[in-house]
Amino acid sequence: MTIQVQAHSRELPRLRGGLPWLGHALAFKHDPVGFLRHGQETAGDAFTFTLLGQQVVFMSGPSAHRAVFAAREEQLSCREAYQFMVPILGEGVLYGAGHSVMEQQMKMVQGPLTGKQLRASAPVMVAEAQAYLDALGEHGERDLIDMMAELTASIASRCLVGPEFRTRLTAELRGLYDDLQEGVQLAGLVNPRLPLPPFRRRDRARARIVASVHDIIGERRRPGAQTGPADMLTTLMSARYADGSALSDDIIAGLLLSMIFAGQHTSAAHGAWTGVLLLAHPVWYLRARAEQDQFRVQNPELTPANLHRMTVLDQCFKEAERMYPPLSVLMRVTMSDFVHDGYTVPKGALVFVSPGASHRRPDVFRDPDEYCPARFGPGREEDRRTPYGLIGFGGGQHGCTGLGFAQQQLKIIWSLLLRQFDLEAMQPPGPPDQSTFVVRPGKPCMIRYRRREATP
Numbered sequence: 001m002t003i004q005v006q007a008h009s010r011e012l013p014r015l016r017g018g019l020p021w022l023g024h025a026l027a028f029k030h031d032p033v034g035f036l037r038h039g040q041e042t043a044g045d046a047f048t049f050t051l052l053g054q055q056v057v058f059m060s061g062p063s064a065h066r067a068v069f070a071a072r073e074e075q076l077s078c079r080e081a082y083q084f085m086v087p088i089l090g091e092g093v094l095y096g097a098g099h100s101v102m103e104q105q106m107k108m109v110q111g112p113l114t115g116k117q118l119r120a121s122a123p124v125m126v127a128e129a130q131a132y133l134d135a136l137g138e139h140g141e142r143d144l145i146d147m148m149a150e151l152t153a154s155i156a157s158r159c160l161v162g163p164e165f166r167t168r169l170t171a172e173l174r175g176l177y178d179d180l181q182e183g184v185q186l187a188g189l190v191n192p193r194l195p196l197p198p199f200r201r202r203d204r205a206r207a208r209i210v211a212s213v214h215d216i217i218g219e220r221r222r223p224g225a226q227t228g229p230a231d232m233l234t235t236l237m238s239a240r241y242a243d244g245s246a247l248s249d250d251i252i253a254g255l256l257l258s259m260i261f262a263g264q265h266t267s268a269a270h271g272a273w274t275g276v277l278l279l280a281h282p283v284w285y286l287r288a289r290a291e292q293d294q295f296r297v298q299n300p301e302l303t304p305a306n307l308h309r310m311t312v313l314d315q316c317f318k319e320a321e322r323m324y325p326p327l328s329v330l331m332r333v334t335m336s337d338f339v340h341d342g343y344t345v346p347k348g349a350l351v352f353v354s355p356g357a358s359h360r361r362p363d364v365f366r367d368p369d370e371y372c373p374a375r376f377g378p379g380r381e382e383d384r385r386t387p388y389g390l391i392g393f394g395g396g397q398h399g400c401t402g403l404g405f406a407q408q409q410l411k412i413i414w415s416l417l418l419r420q421f422d423l424e425a426m427q428p429p430g431p432p433d434q435s436t437f438v439v440r441p442g443k444p445c446m447i448r449y450r451r452r453e454a455t456p
């Protein structure tokens with residue numbers, strides 16, 4: 001798709017209401033997806049509004065998504081839009097670095113998250129998940145969000161930074177990751193370094209994690225140090241920029257922390273939504289479980305190839321991604337006037353694309369408010385029928401680097417859970433928790449579990 005500058009643009013509809021400077025910040029903060037959905041239904045596929053003194057342009061629909069995801073960094077900048085993340089990522093790391101360095105760093109982290117290295121991490125993920133489930137006992141009650149957060153924190157720490165890190169910070173880890181996530185607030189769009197308590201906790205958590213990674217790098221560099229299987233840390237320690245220079249320990253620590261940050265809460269939320277929706281729809285819960293029982297007999301190993309063949313589980317994950325994408329709003333900043341579909345988004349505006357709002361478009365997904373994993377099955381394949389309709393992992397230039405990692409770990413977790421436990425929700429799902437940029441099921445989200453009799 002080519003993006004052309006047209007001489008005559010139509011005017012973007014502006015949402016009515018809002019307060020001076022704050023604009024629609026209160027409504028947006030309260031329920032970002034609901035707010036954008038309402039705007040989409042009343043003002044159409046593109047509209048503008050003010051948020052904390054900043055002009056925002058919302059763009060919805062497959063053709064707008066394609067245009068945004070295909071745009072080059074010089075046109076629509078991801079880096080500019082996510083400057084509020086720099087206190088977490090670190091100066092000189094990804095969005096905190098220049099464009100060329102950012103691109104080189106993105107390539108460096110790709111290796112361990114894809115292909116052979118990703119496949120090799122499957123047994124480690126299985127071992128981490130199994131150890132967690134073994135400790136659950138015969139039966140009990142747990143919060144599903146906590147379970148998913150603990151499981152994904154252990155897997156991310158173990159697979160990305162390594163076993164030393166995982167053991168060193170065991171008790172603290174989950175709280176530190178939560179402090180990082182809770183440090184991503186709407187106020188960060190104005191100034192992410194304001195002296196607010198969540199920002200202070202974010203900075204303390206970052207310092208603690210980075211110090212620990214530094215220690216591990218130091219230990220690994222000692223002559224005669226034991227080298228285990230390759231993880232992201234080993235990859236980054238031997239990586240080189242185009243000019244041949246190595247990464248400093250600060251940058252390595254920042255990149256590892258960035259990957260954990262990008263992947264842990266998102267994966268935990270996606271795993272929790274998949275479970276909440278499955279348990280609220282017994283027909284699908286039983287189908288997913290029957291599929292696992294069949295695999296358990298015929299192909300019990302949780303290899304990437306077997307995980308790939310689990311079509312029911314796959315459809316359930318996609319439906320959770322569609323209904324409750326963990327990243328519900330994606331952002332870009334226009335570096336020059338950007339024209340799409342006859343309207344101009346002026347230079348300096350913040351562009352919003354919303355998986356959460358756009359996934360409820362009836363022109364893309366039939367009966368969008370209904371839970372129906374079969375929409376992704378044979379005969380319907382609503383995701384393939386409309387490219388750029390399902391965008392829970394983004395797309396194009398900045399599509400999720402960790403997609404394969406996230407899917408592999410979550411399929412492993414849910415395969416084991418369904419094979420080994422009878423599960424039951426203790427209450428119907430409540431309204432989503434949208435207090436940070438990652439949308440999770442609202443608490444309480446308690447489940448009851450009982451170990452099944454014939455476990456593998």
Ligand code: HEM
Nearest residue numbers: 259262263266267270327330392393394398400401402406
């Ligand atoms: C269910 C879990 C996940 C979801 C829903 C998710 C979602 C997304 C989305 C929507 C984007 C695009 C952002 C944009 O266009 O503005 C993205 C980018 C990214 N994700 Fe994920 N993600 C997940 C897991 C992970 C994991 C596990 C990792 C790494 C270990 C990861 C690393 C990244 C990185 C590095 C980018 C930036 C790519 C770029 O700008 O080129 N993500 N993710």
